[in-house]
Amino acid sequence: MPAPYMPPYTITPAILSLVAEIAGEVGRLGALAGAGSVPKLRRKNRIRSIHASLAIENNTLTPDP
Numbered sequence: 404m405p406a407p408y409m410p411p412y413t414i415t416p417a418i419l420s421l422v423a424e425i426a427g428e429v430g431r432l433g434a435l436a437g438a439g440s441v442p443k444l445r446r447k448n449r450i451r452s453i454h455a456s457l458a459i460e461n462n463t464l465t466p467d468p
Contacts (some may be wrong), residue, residue, distance in 0.1 A: 457464050
């Protein structure tokens with residue numbers, strides 16, 4: 404049975420603290436940046452998807468809302 408993997412560094416409390424701080428900031432930025440744009444992107448992508456599906460069936464519906 405092979406030996407378990409040992410990384411070439413030691414995980415210290417300081418490293419864990421920095422990783423937790425970075426993860427918190429990434430989450431905060433993601434919440435601020437994505438909150439307003441996600442519904443618009445979902446709506447736009449849904450319209451494009453429906454338009455493409457209808458175009459396959461030779462429907463002339465335009466994607467303009």
